[in-house]
Amino acid sequence: MTGEPDLAIDLALLPPSAVVADLVYVPLETALLAAARRRGHCCVDGLGMLLHQGGRGSRRGLGRQCA
Numbered sequence: 095m096t097g098e099p100d101l102a103i104d105l106a107l108l109p110p111s112a113v114v115a116d117l118v119y120v121p122l123e124t125a126l127l128a129a130a131r132r133r134g135h136c137c138v139d140g141l142g143m144l145l146h147q148g149g150r151g152s153r154r155g156l157g158r159q160c161a
Contacts, residue, residue, distance in 0.1 A: 101126050103126060105129055110133075113137070114126065114138070115138040119140035119144040122140065
């Protein structure tokens with residue numbers, strides 16, 4: 095979320111196998127994800143959420159039911 099302060103999360107508390115997810119999609123590579131990648135964590139960004147919300151919203155806007 096551009097213009098907002100970074101989250102203060104101590105990644106050292108996570109086990110090496112932890113997956114780090116950030117639902118923010120602007121910027122796609124947040125400071126949290128960049129730090130987690132440097133530590134070797136598997137990371138999930140917010141692009142998937144954005145795409146799924148967009149598809150769902152489009153179907154609703156066009157009057158179609160969502161499954």
